[in-house]
Amino acid sequence: MSGRLFVIGLGPGNANQVTPEANHAVAEAEFFYGYKPYVDRLELKPHQIRIASDNREELARAKEAIVKAADGHAVAVVSGGDPGVFAMAAAVCEAIEEGPAEWRDIDLQIVPGVTAMLAVAARAGAPLGHDFCAISLSDNLKPWDLIELRLLAAAGAGFVIALYNPISKARPWQLGRAFEALSAILPGTTPVIFGRAAGRPDERIEVASLAFARADMADMATCVIIGSAETRVIKRNGKPALVYTPRSATGRRE
Protein backbone atom coordinates (compact mmCIF):
# COMPACT_ATOMS: atom_id res chain seq x y z
CA MET A 1 0.00 0.00 0.00
CA SER A 2 1.42 3.33 -1.08
CA GLY A 3 1.89 6.29 1.20
CA ARG A 4 2.26 9.95 0.51
CA LEU A 5 5.28 11.96 -0.44
CA PHE A 6 5.42 15.72 -0.02
CA VAL A 7 8.29 17.70 -1.51
CA ILE A 8 8.13 20.97 0.36
CA GLY A 9 9.65 24.39 -0.27
CA LEU A 10 10.37 26.13 3.02
CA GLY A 11 11.15 29.51 1.47
CA PRO A 12 14.22 31.65 2.11
CA GLY A 13 14.45 30.85 5.80
CA ASN A 14 12.04 33.17 7.55
CA ALA A 15 8.82 31.76 9.03
CA ASN A 16 7.03 34.78 7.59
CA GLN A 17 7.86 33.59 4.09
CA VAL A 18 6.62 30.00 4.47
CA THR A 19 3.25 29.43 2.79
CA PRO A 20 0.30 27.93 4.69
CA GLU A 21 0.35 25.10 2.13
CA ALA A 22 3.91 24.22 3.20
CA ASN A 23 2.96 24.34 6.88
CA HIS A 24 -0.03 22.07 6.28
CA ALA A 25 2.15 19.57 4.45
CA VAL A 26 4.66 19.62 7.31
CA ALA A 27 1.82 18.96 9.76
CA GLU A 28 0.72 15.88 7.81
CA ALA A 29 4.07 14.14 7.42
CA GLU A 30 5.74 11.75 9.85
CA PHE A 31 9.25 11.47 8.40
CA PHE A 32 11.32 14.45 7.20
CA TYR A 33 14.23 14.04 4.84
CA GLY A 34 16.53 16.87 3.82
CA TYR A 35 19.81 18.69 3.99
CA LYS A 36 20.49 19.29 7.67
CA PRO A 37 20.10 23.10 7.78
CA TYR A 38 16.63 22.80 6.21
CA VAL A 39 15.46 19.90 8.37
CA ASP A 40 16.70 21.84 11.40
CA ARG A 41 14.36 24.70 10.57
CA LEU A 42 11.26 22.57 11.15
CA GLU A 43 9.28 22.83 14.35
CA LEU A 44 8.07 19.27 14.75
CA LYS A 45 5.78 17.36 17.10
CA PRO A 46 7.23 14.53 19.21
CA HIS A 47 5.96 11.81 16.83
CA GLN A 48 7.60 13.43 13.80
CA ILE A 49 11.07 12.24 12.85
CA ARG A 50 13.97 14.08 11.18
CA ILE A 51 16.37 12.23 8.86
CA ALA A 52 19.01 14.82 7.97
CA SER A 53 21.72 14.26 5.40
CA ASP A 54 24.57 16.18 3.81
CA ASN A 55 24.34 18.05 0.56
CA ARG A 56 25.52 16.30 -2.62
CA GLU A 57 23.49 13.29 -1.41
CA GLU A 58 20.25 14.34 -3.08
CA LEU A 59 19.55 11.21 -5.10
CA ALA A 60 20.25 8.81 -2.22
CA ARG A 61 18.06 10.94 0.04
CA ALA A 62 15.26 10.98 -2.51
CA LYS A 63 15.35 7.19 -2.83
CA GLU A 64 15.33 6.68 0.93
CA ALA A 65 12.31 8.96 1.28
CA ILE A 66 10.44 7.20 -1.55
CA VAL A 67 11.12 3.79 -0.01
CA LYS A 68 9.62 5.04 3.25
CA ALA A 69 6.57 6.48 1.46
CA ALA A 70 6.11 3.28 -0.59
CA ASP A 71 6.05 1.51 2.75
CA GLY A 72 2.83 3.36 3.56
CA HIS A 73 4.10 6.36 5.48
CA ALA A 74 3.48 10.07 5.08
CA VAL A 75 6.89 11.41 4.17
CA ALA A 76 8.26 14.88 3.50
CA VAL A 77 11.36 15.88 1.61
CA VAL A 78 12.20 19.49 2.45
CA SER A 79 14.16 22.09 0.51
CA GLY A 80 15.00 25.69 1.28
CA GLY A 81 13.41 28.13 -1.14
CA ASP A 82 11.44 26.34 -3.83
CA PRO A 83 11.91 22.57 -4.23
CA GLY A 84 11.80 22.84 -8.03
CA VAL A 85 14.75 25.24 -8.36
CA PHE A 86 18.11 23.43 -8.02
CA ALA A 87 16.61 21.40 -5.21
CA MET A 88 14.91 18.14 -4.31
CA ALA A 89 11.92 17.92 -6.70
CA ALA A 90 14.12 16.95 -9.67
CA ALA A 91 16.03 14.40 -7.57
CA VAL A 92 12.73 12.83 -6.47
CA CYS A 93 11.48 12.64 -10.08
CA GLU A 94 14.80 11.14 -11.17
CA ALA A 95 14.57 8.50 -8.43
CA ILE A 96 10.98 7.68 -9.40
CA GLU A 97 11.94 7.25 -13.04
CA GLU A 98 14.86 4.96 -12.17
CA GLY A 99 13.01 3.01 -9.46
CA PRO A 100 10.53 0.13 -9.49
CA ALA A 101 7.22 0.69 -11.30
CA GLU A 102 5.22 0.87 -8.07
CA TRP A 103 7.03 4.06 -7.10
CA ARG A 104 5.00 5.81 -9.80
CA ASP A 105 1.84 5.07 -7.81
CA ILE A 106 2.97 7.10 -4.81
CA ASP A 107 0.80 10.08 -4.05
CA LEU A 108 3.30 12.85 -4.79
CA GLN A 109 2.63 16.46 -3.89
CA ILE A 110 5.15 19.18 -4.61
CA VAL A 111 4.64 22.37 -2.61
CA PRO A 112 6.24 25.47 -4.16
CA GLY A 113 7.98 28.17 -2.16
CA VAL A 114 9.64 31.56 -2.50
CA THR A 115 12.98 30.82 -4.13
CA ALA A 116 16.16 32.71 -3.16
CA MET A 117 16.38 34.93 -6.22
CA LEU A 118 12.89 36.31 -5.58
CA ALA A 119 13.68 37.07 -1.94
CA VAL A 120 16.98 38.74 -2.85
CA ALA A 121 15.38 40.68 -5.70
CA ALA A 122 12.66 41.99 -3.36
CA ARG A 123 15.31 43.31 -0.97
CA ALA A 124 17.27 45.00 -3.73
CA GLY A 125 14.44 46.52 -5.79
CA ALA A 126 13.37 44.78 -8.98
CA PRO A 127 16.47 43.41 -10.71
CA LEU A 128 14.42 40.56 -12.23
CA GLY A 129 11.88 43.00 -13.63
CA HIS A 130 12.64 41.95 -17.19
CA ASP A 131 13.67 38.67 -18.88
CA PHE A 132 16.04 36.71 -16.66
CA CYS A 133 17.56 33.30 -16.13
CA ALA A 134 18.69 31.13 -13.25
CA ILE A 135 21.93 29.18 -13.51
CA SER A 136 23.51 26.88 -10.96
CA LEU A 137 27.22 27.64 -10.90
CA SER A 138 27.99 24.21 -9.50
CA ASP A 139 30.05 22.08 -11.86
CA ASN A 140 29.41 18.93 -9.85
CA LEU A 141 26.68 17.81 -12.24
CA LYS A 142 27.63 19.56 -15.48
CA PRO A 143 30.88 20.56 -17.12
CA TRP A 144 32.25 24.06 -16.57
CA ASP A 145 32.38 24.71 -20.32
CA LEU A 146 28.61 24.32 -20.48
CA ILE A 147 28.15 26.77 -17.60
CA GLU A 148 30.36 29.33 -19.32
CA LEU A 149 28.51 28.84 -22.59
CA ARG A 150 25.20 29.49 -20.83
CA LEU A 151 26.51 32.56 -19.01
CA LEU A 152 27.67 34.08 -22.29
CA ALA A 153 24.51 33.12 -24.18
CA ALA A 154 22.32 34.63 -21.47
CA ALA A 155 24.28 37.84 -21.03
CA GLY A 156 24.72 38.23 -24.77
CA ALA A 157 20.96 38.04 -25.29
CA GLY A 158 20.26 40.59 -22.53
CA PHE A 159 19.00 38.33 -19.76
CA VAL A 160 19.56 39.24 -16.12
CA ILE A 161 21.31 36.26 -14.51
CA ALA A 162 20.62 34.80 -11.07
CA LEU A 163 23.42 32.51 -9.92
CA TYR A 164 22.63 29.73 -7.47
CA ASN A 165 25.39 27.77 -5.71
CA PRO A 166 27.91 30.47 -6.62
CA ILE A 167 30.78 29.26 -4.46
CA SER A 168 31.80 26.67 -1.88
CA LYS A 169 35.01 25.35 -0.32
CA ALA A 170 35.15 22.67 -3.01
CA ARG A 171 34.35 25.17 -5.80
CA PRO A 172 36.41 28.28 -5.01
CA TRP A 173 37.27 29.65 -8.48
CA GLN A 174 34.07 29.34 -10.49
CA LEU A 175 32.42 32.61 -9.48
CA GLY A 176 35.54 34.66 -10.24
CA ARG A 177 35.78 32.97 -13.62
CA ALA A 178 32.11 33.76 -14.28
CA PHE A 179 32.67 37.47 -13.53
CA GLU A 180 35.68 37.44 -15.80
CA ALA A 181 33.80 35.79 -18.66
CA LEU A 182 30.84 38.13 -18.31
CA SER A 183 33.10 41.19 -18.21
CA ALA A 184 33.98 40.50 -21.82
CA ILE A 185 30.43 41.22 -22.92
CA LEU A 186 28.77 43.30 -20.19
CA PRO A 187 29.72 46.88 -19.25
CA GLY A 188 31.90 47.18 -16.12
CA THR A 189 29.12 49.32 -14.64
CA THR A 190 26.60 46.43 -14.72
CA PRO A 191 25.15 46.07 -11.20
CA VAL A 192 25.85 42.83 -9.36
CA ILE A 193 23.81 42.00 -6.26
CA PHE A 194 25.21 39.71 -3.60
CA GLY A 195 22.15 38.60 -1.65
CA ARG A 196 23.08 36.60 1.41
CA ALA A 197 20.48 34.94 3.64
CA ALA A 198 17.66 37.25 2.46
CA GLY A 199 14.93 37.55 5.07
CA ARG A 200 17.02 35.93 7.81
CA PRO A 201 18.61 37.67 10.80
CA ASP A 202 22.07 37.42 9.20
CA GLU A 203 20.87 38.93 5.91
CA ARG A 204 23.40 40.96 3.93
CA ILE A 205 22.62 42.57 0.59
CA GLU A 206 25.52 44.21 -1.22
CA VAL A 207 25.64 45.84 -4.63
CA ALA A 208 28.84 46.23 -6.65
CA SER A 209 29.47 47.01 -10.26
CA LEU A 210 30.75 44.11 -12.32
CA ALA A 211 34.20 45.67 -12.65
CA PHE A 212 34.54 45.55 -8.85
CA ALA A 213 32.63 42.35 -8.10
CA ARG A 214 34.82 39.77 -6.34
CA ALA A 215 34.11 36.12 -5.64
CA ASP A 216 34.84 36.56 -1.92
CA MET A 217 31.77 38.79 -1.64
CA ALA A 218 29.68 35.57 -1.87
CA ASP A 219 29.44 32.43 0.21
CA MET A 220 27.33 29.27 0.03
CA ALA A 221 24.25 31.11 1.34
CA THR A 222 24.44 33.83 -1.31
CA CYS A 223 22.38 34.23 -4.46
CA VAL A 224 24.21 36.49 -6.92
CA ILE A 225 22.15 38.51 -9.40
CA ILE A 226 24.00 40.02 -12.34
CA GLY A 227 22.12 42.75 -14.17
CA SER A 228 21.83 43.25 -17.89
CA ALA A 229 23.16 46.31 -19.70
CA GLU A 230 19.74 47.90 -19.01
CA THR A 231 19.70 47.36 -15.23
CA ARG A 232 19.71 50.63 -13.29
CA VAL A 233 20.69 51.80 -9.81
CA ILE A 234 18.71 54.47 -7.96
CA LYS A 235 20.68 56.15 -5.16
CA ARG A 236 18.75 57.04 -2.03
CA ASN A 237 19.78 59.14 1.00
CA GLY A 238 20.19 57.05 4.13
CA LYS A 239 18.69 53.98 2.42
CA PRO A 240 20.22 51.22 0.31
CA ALA A 241 20.20 51.90 -3.42
CA LEU A 242 17.39 50.36 -5.47
CA VAL A 243 18.44 48.13 -8.35
CA TYR A 244 15.92 47.47 -11.07
CA THR A 245 15.65 46.28 -14.63
CA PRO A 246 13.15 48.33 -16.65
CA ARG A 247 10.10 46.56 -18.06
CA SER A 248 10.88 47.77 -21.54
CA ALA A 249 13.89 46.98 -23.68
CA THR A 250 15.09 47.96 -27.12
CA GLY A 251 17.81 45.35 -27.51
CA ARG A 252 20.19 48.04 -28.76
CA ARG A 253 23.51 48.47 -27.01
CA GLU A 254 24.13 52.05 -25.96
Add this chain to the structure above:
Amino acid sequence: MSGRLFVIGLGPGNANQVTPEANHAVAEAEFFYGYKPYVDRLELKPHQIRIASDNREELARAKEAIVKAADGHAVAVVSGGDPGVFAMAAAVCEAIEEGPAEWRDIDLQIVPGVTAMLAVAARAGAPLGHDFCAISLSDNLKPWDLIELRLLAAAGAGFVIALYNPISKARPWQLGRAFEALSAILPGTTPVIFGRAAGRPDERIEVASLAFARADMADMATCVIIGSAETRVIKRNGKPALVYTPRSATGRRE
Protein backbone atom coordinates in the same frame (compact mmCIF):
# COMPACT_ATOMS: atom_id res chain seq x y z
CA MET B 1 5.93 63.60 5.68
CA SER B 2 6.54 60.31 3.87
CA GLY B 3 4.35 57.26 4.24
CA ARG B 4 4.93 53.65 3.48
CA LEU B 5 4.68 51.75 0.25
CA PHE B 6 4.33 47.98 0.14
CA VAL B 7 4.65 46.13 -3.16
CA ILE B 8 3.07 42.80 -2.42
CA GLY B 9 3.14 39.46 -4.20
CA LEU B 10 -0.12 37.61 -3.65
CA GLY B 11 1.09 34.30 -5.09
CA PRO B 12 -0.64 32.21 -7.76
CA GLY B 13 -4.16 32.89 -6.51
CA ASN B 14 -4.77 30.43 -3.70
CA ALA B 15 -4.92 31.72 -0.11
CA ASN B 16 -2.82 28.70 0.88
CA GLN B 17 0.03 30.05 -1.20
CA VAL B 18 0.08 33.59 0.21
CA THR B 19 2.92 34.14 2.69
CA PRO B 20 2.26 35.49 6.20
CA GLU B 21 4.53 38.42 5.28
CA ALA B 22 2.15 39.34 2.45
CA ASN B 23 -0.87 39.07 4.73
CA HIS B 24 0.80 41.27 7.34
CA ALA B 25 1.58 43.89 4.72
CA VAL B 26 -2.03 43.80 3.51
CA ALA B 27 -3.22 44.29 7.09
CA GLU B 28 -1.05 47.42 7.47
CA ALA B 29 -2.04 49.26 4.31
CA GLU B 30 -4.99 51.59 3.80
CA PHE B 31 -5.00 52.01 0.01
CA PHE B 32 -4.63 49.15 -2.46
CA TYR B 33 -3.58 49.70 -6.06
CA GLY B 34 -3.47 46.97 -8.65
CA TYR B 35 -4.84 45.25 -11.69
CA LYS B 36 -8.50 44.54 -10.94
CA PRO B 37 -8.36 40.71 -10.67
CA TYR B 38 -5.57 40.98 -8.07
CA VAL B 39 -7.18 43.76 -6.04
CA ASP B 40 -10.42 41.75 -6.09
CA ARG B 41 -8.66 38.86 -4.35
CA LEU B 42 -8.05 40.88 -1.19
CA GLU B 43 -10.23 40.47 1.86
CA LEU B 44 -10.22 43.96 3.26
CA LYS B 45 -11.55 45.73 6.33
CA PRO B 46 -14.11 48.51 5.91
CA HIS B 47 -11.50 51.29 6.29
CA GLN B 48 -9.30 49.82 3.54
CA ILE B 49 -9.79 51.14 0.01
CA ARG B 50 -9.34 49.45 -3.37
CA ILE B 51 -8.18 51.43 -6.40
CA ALA B 52 -8.31 48.95 -9.27
CA SER B 53 -7.01 49.67 -12.74
CA ASP B 54 -6.60 47.89 -16.06
CA ASN B 55 -3.45 46.12 -17.18
CA ARG B 56 -1.03 48.03 -19.42
CA GLU B 57 -1.43 50.94 -16.97
CA GLU B 58 1.39 49.86 -14.66
CA LEU B 59 3.44 53.06 -14.68
CA ALA B 60 0.46 55.36 -14.12
CA ARG B 61 -0.73 53.08 -11.32
CA ALA B 62 2.70 53.06 -9.71
CA LYS B 63 2.87 56.87 -9.78
CA GLU B 64 -0.59 57.24 -8.29
CA ALA B 65 0.31 54.88 -5.46
CA ILE B 66 3.59 56.68 -4.75
CA VAL B 67 1.83 60.06 -4.66
CA LYS B 68 -0.56 58.65 -2.07
CA ALA B 69 2.31 57.21 0.00
CA ALA B 70 4.29 60.46 -0.25
CA ASP B 71 1.20 62.11 1.18
CA GLY B 72 1.74 60.15 4.40
CA HIS B 73 -0.44 57.11 3.83
CA ALA B 74 0.25 53.39 4.12
CA VAL B 75 -0.21 52.18 0.55
CA ALA B 76 -0.03 48.77 -1.09
CA VAL B 77 0.53 47.93 -4.73
CA VAL B 78 -0.46 44.32 -5.32
CA SER B 79 0.62 41.82 -7.96
CA GLY B 80 -0.32 38.23 -8.57
CA GLY B 81 2.60 35.83 -8.12
CA ASP B 82 5.78 37.68 -7.29
CA PRO B 83 5.87 41.47 -7.72
CA GLY B 84 9.41 41.33 -9.10
CA VAL B 85 8.64 39.03 -12.05
CA PHE B 86 6.99 40.90 -14.93
CA ALA B 87 4.93 42.79 -12.39
CA MET B 88 4.67 45.97 -10.36
CA ALA B 89 8.02 46.21 -8.52
CA ALA B 90 9.89 47.34 -11.65
CA ALA B 91 7.15 49.86 -12.50
CA VAL B 92 7.37 51.31 -8.98
CA CYS B 93 11.17 51.60 -9.23
CA GLU B 94 10.87 53.23 -12.64
CA ALA B 95 8.37 55.74 -11.26
CA ILE B 96 10.63 56.52 -8.31
CA GLU B 97 13.61 57.11 -10.59
CA GLU B 98 11.61 59.45 -12.84
CA GLY B 99 9.78 61.22 -10.02
CA PRO B 100 10.68 64.05 -7.64
CA ALA B 101 13.67 63.48 -5.31
CA GLU B 102 11.47 63.12 -2.22
CA TRP B 103 9.94 59.94 -3.64
CA ARG B 104 13.26 58.24 -2.88
CA ASP B 105 12.64 58.83 0.84
CA ILE B 106 9.49 56.72 0.87
CA ASP B 107 9.71 53.66 3.07
CA LEU B 108 9.47 50.99 0.36
CA GLN B 109 9.00 47.33 1.20
CA ILE B 110 8.75 44.70 -1.52
CA VAL B 111 7.18 41.42 -0.41
CA PRO B 112 8.08 38.42 -2.59
CA GLY B 113 5.61 35.70 -3.54
CA VAL B 114 5.37 32.37 -5.31
CA THR B 115 5.57 33.26 -8.99
CA ALA B 116 3.48 31.40 -11.61
CA MET B 117 6.28 29.30 -13.09
CA LEU B 118 7.08 27.82 -9.68
CA ALA B 119 3.43 26.94 -9.03
CA VAL B 120 3.05 25.39 -12.48
CA ALA B 121 6.34 23.51 -12.19
CA ALA B 122 5.27 22.06 -8.83
CA ARG B 123 2.07 20.72 -10.39
CA ALA B 124 3.89 19.18 -13.33
CA GLY B 125 6.94 17.66 -11.57
CA ALA B 126 10.24 19.49 -11.75
CA PRO B 127 10.60 20.99 -15.23
CA LEU B 128 12.72 23.86 -13.82
CA GLY B 129 15.08 21.42 -12.12
CA HIS B 130 18.04 22.61 -14.14
CA ASP B 131 19.09 25.98 -15.61
CA PHE B 132 16.09 27.92 -16.86
CA CYS B 133 14.92 31.34 -17.94
CA ALA B 134 11.78 33.42 -17.79
CA ILE B 135 10.71 35.47 -20.79
CA SER B 136 7.69 37.71 -21.18
CA LEU B 137 6.22 37.05 -24.60
CA SER B 138 4.55 40.43 -24.65
CA ASP B 139 5.87 42.70 -27.36
CA ASN B 140 4.19 45.76 -25.90
CA LEU B 141 7.42 46.90 -24.26
CA LYS B 142 10.08 45.28 -26.43
CA PRO B 143 10.37 44.43 -30.13
CA TRP B 144 9.42 40.95 -31.29
CA ASP B 145 12.84 40.46 -32.87
CA LEU B 146 14.44 40.75 -29.45
CA ILE B 147 12.03 38.18 -28.02
CA GLU B 148 12.81 35.75 -30.81
CA LEU B 149 16.55 36.31 -30.36
CA ARG B 150 16.20 35.52 -26.65
CA LEU B 151 14.10 32.41 -27.27
CA LEU B 152 16.71 31.05 -29.66
CA ALA B 153 19.66 32.00 -27.45
CA ALA B 154 18.04 30.33 -24.42
CA ALA B 155 16.96 27.16 -26.19
CA GLY B 156 20.25 26.91 -28.05
CA ALA B 157 22.18 27.03 -24.79
CA GLY B 158 19.97 24.37 -23.16
CA PHE B 159 17.83 26.50 -20.86
CA VAL B 160 14.30 25.45 -20.02
CA ILE B 161 12.06 28.42 -20.89
CA ALA B 162 9.12 29.73 -18.87
CA LEU B 163 6.91 32.05 -20.90
CA TYR B 164 4.88 34.70 -19.13
CA ASN B 165 2.16 36.67 -20.92
CA PRO B 166 2.08 34.08 -23.70
CA ILE B 167 -1.06 35.27 -25.47
CA SER B 168 -3.90 37.78 -25.31
CA LYS B 169 -6.59 39.13 -27.60
CA ALA B 170 -4.24 41.92 -28.67
CA ARG B 171 -1.30 39.50 -29.12
CA PRO B 172 -2.74 36.42 -30.82
CA TRP B 173 0.17 35.19 -33.01
CA GLN B 174 3.26 35.49 -30.82
CA LEU B 175 3.03 32.16 -29.04
CA GLY B 176 2.59 30.20 -32.28
CA ARG B 177 5.56 32.04 -33.74
CA ALA B 178 7.60 31.19 -30.65
CA PHE B 179 6.80 27.46 -31.01
CA GLU B 180 7.72 27.65 -34.68
CA ALA B 181 11.05 29.35 -33.97
CA LEU B 182 11.92 26.92 -31.19
CA SER B 183 11.03 23.92 -33.36
CA ALA B 184 14.00 24.77 -35.54
CA ILE B 185 16.42 23.99 -32.72
CA LEU B 186 14.59 21.77 -30.21
CA PRO B 187 13.44 18.19 -30.85
CA GLY B 188 9.73 17.83 -31.66
CA THR B 189 9.47 15.58 -28.61
CA THR B 190 10.45 18.40 -26.23
CA PRO B 191 7.77 18.58 -23.52
CA VAL B 192 5.71 21.77 -23.32
CA ILE B 193 3.61 22.44 -20.22
CA PHE B 194 0.56 24.67 -20.38
CA GLY B 195 -0.08 25.62 -16.78
CA ARG B 196 -3.29 27.52 -16.36
CA ALA B 197 -4.39 29.02 -13.04
CA ALA B 198 -2.15 26.70 -11.02
CA GLY B 199 -3.49 26.23 -7.50
CA ARG B 200 -6.85 27.80 -8.29
CA PRO B 201 -10.18 26.00 -8.68
CA ASP B 202 -10.05 26.39 -12.45
CA GLU B 203 -6.53 24.97 -12.68
CA ARG B 204 -5.63 23.08 -15.87
CA ILE B 205 -2.21 21.57 -16.49
CA GLU B 206 -1.63 20.07 -19.94
CA VAL B 207 1.52 18.59 -21.42
CA ALA B 208 2.15 18.35 -25.15
CA SER B 209 5.26 17.71 -27.16
CA LEU B 210 6.59 20.74 -29.03
CA ALA B 211 5.59 19.26 -32.40
CA PHE B 212 1.95 19.25 -31.24
CA ALA B 213 1.92 22.37 -29.07
CA ARG B 214 -0.61 24.94 -30.29
CA ALA B 215 -1.07 28.54 -29.25
CA ASP B 216 -4.77 27.98 -28.51
CA MET B 217 -3.78 25.67 -25.64
CA ALA B 218 -2.85 28.83 -23.69
CA ASP B 219 -4.75 31.89 -22.56
CA MET B 220 -3.87 35.00 -20.55
CA ALA B 221 -3.83 33.03 -17.29
CA THR B 222 -1.38 30.42 -18.59
CA CYS B 223 2.32 30.10 -17.91
CA VAL B 224 3.94 27.99 -20.63
CA ILE B 225 7.07 26.01 -19.76
CA ILE B 226 9.11 24.65 -22.66
CA GLY B 227 11.59 21.95 -21.74
CA SER B 228 15.14 21.57 -22.93
CA ALA B 229 16.38 18.61 -24.97
CA GLU B 230 17.11 16.91 -21.62
CA THR B 231 13.62 17.31 -20.10
CA ARG B 232 11.91 13.98 -19.49
CA VAL B 233 8.35 12.70 -19.09
CA ILE B 234 7.47 9.91 -16.65
CA LYS B 235 4.18 8.18 -17.45
CA ARG B 236 2.07 7.11 -14.48
CA ASN B 237 -1.06 4.93 -14.35
CA GLY B 238 -4.15 6.91 -13.41
CA LYS B 239 -2.08 9.99 -12.60
CA PRO B 240 -0.81 12.87 -14.71
CA ALA B 241 2.66 12.35 -16.17
CA LEU B 242 5.59 13.88 -14.30
CA VAL B 243 7.78 16.24 -16.32
CA TYR B 244 11.25 16.97 -15.01
CA THR B 245 14.62 18.26 -16.09
CA PRO B 246 17.50 16.25 -14.64
CA ARG B 247 19.92 17.98 -12.30
CA SER B 248 22.87 16.92 -14.40
CA ALA B 249 23.66 17.90 -17.98
CA THR B 250 26.38 17.07 -20.45
CA GLY B 251 25.62 19.74 -23.00
CA ARG B 252 25.92 17.13 -25.76
CA ARG B 253 23.04 16.73 -28.17
CA GLU B 254 21.90 13.12 -28.46
